[in-house]
Amino acid sequence: MVRGGLLRPEVTAETVSNVRRAYYVGVLVYAAAAGLAFVRPALGLLLNVSLWVVWIRLGYRDAESSSGR
Numbered sequence: 001m002v003r004g005g006l007l008r009p010e011v012t013a014e015t016v017s018n019v020r021r022a023y024y025v026g027v028l029v030y031a032a033a034a035g036l037a038f039v040r041p042a043l044g045l046l047l048n049v050s051l052w053v054v055w056i057r058l059g060y061r062d063a064e065s066s067s068g069r
Contacts, residue, residue, distance in 0.1 A: 022058050026051055 001007055002016055029051055037044030 018058065022054060026054065 007016070029047060033044045033047035035044075036047060
């Protein structure tokens with residue numbers, strides 16, 4: 001989407017960078033949660049649920065819309 005120019009004009013490079021970083025961290029957390037689930041299933045599930053908070057807070061908004069406009 002980024003390379004093909006398919007993003008809306010108001011999406012900034014910073015927003016794209018934040019989303020990318022969140023996905024990279026998310027993959028690592030999901031892998032850790034999967035490993036943890038073999039030892040402590042409840043903690044593995046809790047770790048997965050914690051990512052929901054990250055995705056909700058990220059919200060895929062650009063800087064302008066997240067500043068209350």
